[in-house]
Amino acid sequence: MSVTSQSESGIKPQKLTSGPGTLLVWLYGVMVVGAVSRSAVQISTEFGHAPLAYSLSALAGIVYGFITYSLVRGGEKARRAALVCCAAELLGVLTVGTWTLADPSAFPDATVWSDYGMGYLFIPVLLPVTAMFWLNKARRAAA
Amino acid sequence: MLDALTVATAVAALALAAWCGFAAYRDQPTKDWHFIGMAVVSLLATVQLIVGIVLLARGEKPDQGTTIFVAYLIGAFACIPAAGFMSLAERTRWGSVTVAAGGIVLAVLQVRLYDIWGG
Numbered sequence: 278m279s280v281t282s283q284s285e286s287g288i289k290p291q292k293l294t295s296g297p298g299t300l301l302v303w304l305y306g307v308m309v310v311g312a313v314s315r316s317a318v319q320i321s322t323e324f325g326h327a328p329l330a331y332s333l334s335a336l337a338g339i340v341y342g343f344i345t346y347s348l349v350r351g352g353e354k355a356r357r358a359a360l361v362c363c364a365a366e367l368l369g370v371l372t373v374g375t376w377t378l379a380d381p382s383a384f385p386d387a388t389v390w391s392d393y394g395m396g397y398l399f400i401p402v403l404l405p406v407t408a409m410f411w412l413n414k415a416r417r418a419a420a
Numbered sequence: 421m422l423d424a425l426t427v428a429t430a431v432a433a434l435a436l437a438a439w440c441g442f443a444a445y446r447d448q449p450t451k452d453w454h455f456i457g458m459a460v461v462s463l464l465a466t467v468q469l470i471v472g473i474v475l476l477a478r479g480e481k482p483d484q485g486t487t488i489f490v491a492y493l494i495g496a497f498a499c500i501p502a503a504g505f506m507s508l509a510e511r512t513r514w515g516s517v518t519v520a521a522g523g524i525v526l527a528v529l530q531v532r533l534y535d536i537w538g539g
Contacts, residue, residue, distance in 0.1 A: 295510065295514075296510070299507075299510040299517075300517050300518045300521060303503060303506055303518045303521060303522065304521060306502070307525055310495060314491050314495075318488060318491065322487075398528070
């Protein structure tokens with residue numbers, strides 16, 4: 278196995294939190310706290326105002342939580358599970374983002390994924406793409 | 421009082437982000453001096469948390485609700501220490517990138533705190 282000088286991932290291929298993984302875990306952690314606490318407050322205080330939006334935020338929080346857990350856990354199974362969730366997340370952001378632009382009346386209040394995550398500096402749409410690159414690289418390093 | 425602290429914390433957080441971003445650019449992990457910088461920023465966030473709670477105890481009300489205000493205060497308080505511990509575990513440039521990202525997140529939280537308080 279040839280290890281390039283810059284590539285740390287070649288040494289411990291299945292440790293998903295090393296190198297760029299640290300940044301991913303941090304950003305996913307932030308998104309978990311953001312989405313879960315936001316939906317918890319909104320669902321407990323004003324659920325009737327925008328049930329669809331708040332439920333979607335809660336769902337986003339759960340997906341983020343699972344990806345964070347998978348990254349920290351590491352290993353091939355967790356890597357694949359995280360990959361699937363990242364794809365689901367990307368699909369969710371794109372669907373909800375388009376939906377909020379096409380039919381704003383369905384969303385009296387914003388979700389984490391509204392307008393492709395604009396309220397969160399577009400992190401929701403950038404994060405899954407970056408994470409999928411990283412997870413693929415981890416597999417190639419392992420092979 | 422709170423507004424001044426919010427602005428000071430936001431500026432300090434951005435400075436920390438730039439500093440750690442520079443360390444990452446030079447391919448360096450976070451060093452002792454960076455941790456002192458993180459401590460200063462965390463101290464500001466701690467003071468902000470205390471001042472915020474005191475203001476609430478005095479009966480002042482944030483524009484957008486007490487729950488959200490307290491949640492953001494706690495988030496701001498935990499932000500840099502969490503990133504700092506991760507950079508302790510990751511002794512490469514990526515630890516520095518993580519702290520830089522933490523600084524940016526904290527600055528965004530400060531902007532939101534300002535709105536929530538109704539500055």
